[in-house]
Amino acid sequence: MRSIRAAAAGAVTLSLALAASACGGGSATGGGSDDSPKTLTYWASNQGASVEADKKVLKPELEKFEKETGIEVKLEVVPWSDLLNRILTAATSRQGPDVLNIGNTWSASLQATGALLPWDTKTFDEIGGKDRFVDAALASTGKQGEDPAAVPLYSMAYALYYNKQMFADAGIAKPPATWDELVAAGRKLAQDGKGALGAEGSNLSENVHHAYVFARQHGVDFFTDDGRPDFTDGHAVAAVKQYVDLMAKDKVIAPGNAEYAQNQSVSDFAKGRNAMLLWQSAAANLTSQGMDPGAYGIAPVPVQSGAPGPGTQVNSLVTGINIAVFKNTDNLSGAKKFVKFMTGAEEQKILNKAYSSIPPVEAAQSDPAFATPDNKVLKETLARSAVAVPQVPAESQFETAIGTAVKELFADAAAGRPVTTQSVRAALEKAQTQMPAA
Structure with a gap:
């Protein structure tokens, strides 16, 4: 996950979320899609130098998605200092976004709340298949032996x-x-x-x-x-x-x-x-x-x-960002289309170039932008000497x-x-x- 964040949520907050493991995310009254198949809400993590810098990167891409699908994405860039608490509150209150970014080190913890959509083989196939993603990134998507709680979006080392x-x-x-x-x-x-x-x-x-x-x-x-x-x-x-x-x-x-x-x-x-x-x-x-x-x-x-x-x-660490869907979203079809769009090879090139991260989608890594001296070190680290935190x-x-x-x-x-x-x-x-x- 990106390191500009400060303290995450404490144990008490997460315990509440775990106790409410039957709760999904949904968007019932918390700024979600309002039962409309033509809108989605998206909480993006702050990846760049500022929230405004992220908006400049993401808004043109979200407009591209809307043009392709007719679905408007309502964007909120959430600072790292607030993100985990916001997610846990959404998990317990059932008032949250349809799609969200999570730090990949949180995957197993958020998976345990039961609020996130599990990505089984069938669901992965709807976005082009699990084998599009590099193994190191998939290792940080949830507890081993269970369906992933999220999909890799940006990989870092x-x-x-x-x-x-x-x-x-x-x-x-x-x-x-x-x-x-x-x-x-x-x-x-x-x-x-x-x-x-x-x-x-x-x-x-x-x-x-x-x-x-x-x-x-x-x-x-x-x-x-x-x-x-x-x-x-x-x-x-x-x-x-x-x-x-x-x-x-x-x-x-x-x-x-x-x-x-x-x-x-x-x-x-x-x-x-x-x-x-x-x-x-x-x-x-x-x-x-x-x-x-x-x-x-x-x-x-x-x-x-x-x-x-x-x-x-x-x-x-195998650091980076995963993209997840709240299980109780009112627009599951649109949410999966959005994840497919954000993890498509061409979009992966655009976004990972903007954030100096490495695409977790193998097809996107062939772009010359990811062959710079900086990215060569990062790719070799991810391949040879990085590990996931305990899931x-x-x-x-x-x-x-x-x-x-x-x-x-x-x-x-x-x-x-x-x-x-x-x-x-x-x-x-x-x-x-x-x-x-x-």
Whole structure:
């Protein structure tokens, strides 16, 4: 999912949604299609630099859909800070849109509410078949063994962006491939209390994404094989500490980044205040902030040793956006037509170019736009060294609990309070108590 969002909904809200699992989404009185086969409501996630930027991208495409089908799409671009709460409220109240974007890491949690249309083989066939989509994207559409709760729309992966001139000025010949190399480069780059690496320390989603990747590199994933949370395993503790230590111990992340939650680290990088950035498919965001594409390079996210690959050399989540339909929509036929349109090969090229993401539809990936150096790194990451987050019903609570724990640890680091193995374990123990019983 896109990283500009801040905190998602808490465990209490999701518990209410789970308790109301019989409720569908529908649009009865909540701004839906008003029983009209000629209208649809669509909640789009904020993918670009602003809500207005997204409207400029999407409105011409929605007009194209209306011209083709006669169906008007009423668009609302929802900021990430509001999106999950809005969706969960819609799931329980039966007042929501017909079609919506969801962060792909939420798929299993929202699937558990029972509000979203399941995409069985027959339903997939209505939009051109399941085999149009790449396997990595399909892996983040819901719980394994169940029909997907959504359809892949935009695929993204994390990469390391680095300022070429700042690297050259510091005498650094190539981007770091390991965390030790990143720390060494960062210490060369850091000057006058500034950080060499940007971070969004108050952004829960960014926090949990990086914590999860570090955990996989340490050989754990915060859950046991049967889906129970296991946040205090020694390797999980070491993983979270290693990430927070980039500020607390290694001093390559500036203390002020502990308060960042809404793209500030991207802005810092674009303006030359930081030399490195870990981000998802950042090209469009950087360009919108005035950074020349030739001014930065892109490399895989560092690993513990060696090169990115499967197993403990994981270096990214399979991030991105899925498109879903509320089960109780008043215009199911139109909603499926809209999903088919948005995931068509030509439309996939247009939308993913606009958002610097990778099409999850294989036929669209042949476009030369997705063969740039940036996209080559992202495609190789998705194919070789990215993993889906745990597809468990409590994934949303996991994001909130771990994201908050890391936020509080960054706050400690920024304030000069010690970040120790004991304090990290205590933070993760607290996070685990916030998870629902199995």
